[in-house]
Amino acid sequence: MQIDFGDVLRERHRWALEHKEKGGLMMGCYSAMVPEELMWSCGVLPVQFLMSSGDYGESQAYLPPYVCDCSKSIFEEYVNGTYSYLDGLMVSHVCETIRSLAGILSVRRPDRFVHVFTAPAGNDAGARRYLKSELIGLGDKLQSLGAVPMSEERLEEAISVYNENRALISELYRVRGGNPGSVEPEEVLSAVLSAGIMPRPQHNQMLRGFLKTIHQGPEKTGTRIILSGLLFENEVAGRGNLFSIFRESNALVVWDDLATGMRYRFERIEDLEGGDPLDRLVESLMGPQPAPLRSPAEGKAGQLLQAARDYGGEGVIFLIPKYCDPILFNIPTLTQILKEHGLPALCLEVSGSLPEGQMRTRVEAFLEMISGSPFNV
């Protein structure tokens, strides 16, 4: 059976509406650094906002022009009724824009639950105590919205489901890294994005099936690149310009650390025999975080270099959303460190939809420059 995660993205509200029909609650989320396991254990489906390109007409009256298209997209769809089925909103403090946006949405829709979740940047006893209290309080708040009360057993089960999901996504990345021609980059990204909008048990089932359909044919040759930054849903599900340019230029994406879903791939919640599942969830949410605001750029550079070593990456393409301060602040350090290690990088400023002309010229020139110079430091 053909499994297409693109279909999941194209019907992105279907899963939430089905969950609602069964009496479940839905929480609109931004960034993976929210306690999804806790929500799921309480019968709440976390629905990650996908970014749609558009003219963001409504947002122009309420958001200044110098904020990113992500926040405009969320604002637009939150207020125009696209997400009317949500029972609340939870954003993680990954930038000041998203935190401020939560304030606007709470003022505009005071009837809806809005929560700003802070996953600590550090890892110390004080932050750990805070986070545990915060999660317990959050469980109480969800219960007051009509969710199932928190319980150790249900949380244990949710952690197990999410851990399996991370393991499957990691496997997908490993397979793709080993033979990047075996699966299209859009398929990988669609799979990750889908994880954020559908119940994880079904996603696991789909992923297991999808992994079986990947045929390890003869290895494709091409320029092996790594993507970093953020991409919009339409670029992934709608077969946007970027990946066509890659295909036409014979570029193979071997790895990425694009913003949505990063945590799913990297952070498995440890299985400590007999340990309190809440304590383990706390530990998994402690810093340093994958979000650039909450971790030093050196760490990110190290990840990119490691991925280049593991998968033979020849260059990194940074997709930088316009007005995304945390990513913009990271770029000078990242490009400098990569350069010091001989890994070339291209910085592309992107907004909701990527203009083809200039991007094609820059990407093609970059690929021509790095082609045949494998990174071996």
Add this chain to the structure above:
Amino acid sequence: MKDERLSNEQISQVRKDYTKSFYARIRQAKKEGRPVTYTTALGPTELLYAMGVEVCMPENYVTICCAKQMAKGFCEEAETHSISPDLCSYARCGLGMMYSMDGPMGALPEPDFIVGAVSACDPHAKWWELKARHYNVPLFLMDSSYNFKGQIKPHQEAWMISELKRLADFVEEQTGNPFVEDDFRECVRLSGEAHSTFAEIQELRKHIPAPRGIREMVGDLFYLITQAGRRESVEYYRMVLKETRERVRRGEGVLDEEKTRLYFHNIPLWFNLQIFDWLAAQGAVVAMDFYTNHVWHGFFFDGGRFDSEDPFRDLARKWLFFDNHVGLPVKLSRSLISAREWGCQGAIFFSNRSCKVYSIGQPEQISALEQELGVRSFTFEAEMADPRSFSMDRWKEHMCMFLDFL
């Protein structure tokens, strides 16, 4: 008595002389091998001073740079080092000074360590990371939860206290200076006294005519930001309070006759504080402003005082009520209180491309002022520390229409 009074110019001179001596003190400390830190303008100076650290705030140095019309060159310098022109102009100007090893009074001495704040805004975390990497010195990042609706829960306060204690341990480790609770308690007491005195001065601005204008107040803020925890800040505010009371008693104001009282929202345009002089020439006085009252002073503005008997708790509360840490419901309420209680008939909202944390949510505040108080607003866009972003002629043209409308 008449001969004991100080004019605004004389008070301003006291502050300018002290500012010079403050930067000289930092340089001297560096020469003598005493610890010097860079911290954000929200940094907990009370704790750092209590532990014998000289505190240098590059943001404050940027404001001096702007006043001396040097900011443009430094912003451009930073942009040649891959710092995006879309980023905060404080950060660009500060990084430009760092890269070019220059500044309005020469280059700042190099720090021994840096204290940033991941909770405050994106630049307050990432700008300091770039500095720490450049100088190759340790970086401490304060973190805290979001005070979304102005009601702090015990676990939020406990985390903030824990962050301050973690900082004390870090400073001990970096400097070898031990944390002495009595010294810290005294610094927090002095900070509380400075804030309480500053609150009295702000209260006096309710009088008509307003006895102290925004130009003076943003200058006064220097002591609240960089000198909190030092005796000099208390002495300065006592002097200003005394003079402001006297002006109220005599009915002396920024203007003899106020045609319009305004509320100003956001950071001042540091390279062009003359806009306030121009407003005064049109008969308009900024009777209350967001920057001097809601940002550092938010906890006191909301009625809080340092009265918990625990200096860590007091400082934690001050931190959690900085405007950077509160949600829009709190910001909205503060703007309404400011405009209503200080009798403002109009409001100027500066949509600051360099400061998203203060600018996002302005339309909701504008709407609330109009709906609840009938206060109409004027909005303009620029950046607080990049003069390339602002045209005075165009601003005046639009402002004339707004004042006529009011």
